[in-house]
């Protein structure tokens with residue numbers, strides 16, 4: 453992926469302030485940054501969901517905004533605020549999306565069976581999506597993003613609201629996927645997770661890239677990615693507890 457001069461403004465608010473970034477293929481890439489840093493806005497522009505005010509994005513050598521259909525056929529996306537067709541069962545949803553992707557019915561069936569099984573959703577496959585838990589929805593969204601075997605997978609906060617067992621399942625699926633040479637780009641706030649999964653990271657704050665490169669390089673001499681991150685984004689050194697002097701002790 454090649455990103456040049458990517459820019460997005462919402463009224464007065466500059467969400468993404470001119471990002472230049474090359475993301476290597478075949479890596480497990482983490483996009484990290486504080487709340488409101490511009491991660492979702494950036495991912496939405498890279499995946500053709502939000503039109504940039506300026507700049508270019510190329511995925512697998514194709515311009516996302518000049519050739520959106522081609523790019524969208526090569527990528528899988530688990531967006532933030534995932535919206536699913538609530539009145540379909542999990543199985544119906546995957547079947548529908550697989551057919552929309554142009555896969556033959558028998559192949560959709562085969563892949564759906566396997567994905568439901570691996571993601572531990574087989575027992576709930578005939579339940580309506582509206583009745584799924586948060587973790588089940590994430591896993592269904594992931595299955596939908598993987599169904600057409602994309603070259604690149606973009607995941608916005610894939611582990612949010614997911615229990616440790618499902619987190620492990622998703623990790624295993626993603627590790628299998630990247631081991632075959634595919635690329636995963638995911639955003640997260642959980643530094644331990646990023647550190648244990650990713651081999652390449654980009655740190656974004658206030659709409660700009662603060663650091664990017666192989667994990668070890670970005671971590672540098674810091675004790676952990678978390679410590680490097682706090683330094684890079686200029687975390688304030690004033691513990692909140694000192695300011696909230698009324699909090700605790702039961703006095704009203």
Ligand SMILES: Nc1ncnc2c1ncn2[C@@H]1O[C@H](COP(=O)(O)OP(=O)(O)OP(=O)(O)O)[C@@H](O)[C@H]1O
Pocket residue numbers: 462465466467485486487488489490491492493494
């Ligand atoms: N549709 C919108 N309208 C107005 N402002 C927006 C919109 N989307 C994002 N923003 C603003 O752009 C900035 C970047 O938001 P974005 O959602 O990209 O951040 P983020 O890094 O994904 O944050 P978080 O980690 O909290 O999800 C924020 O200041 C946000 O308020």
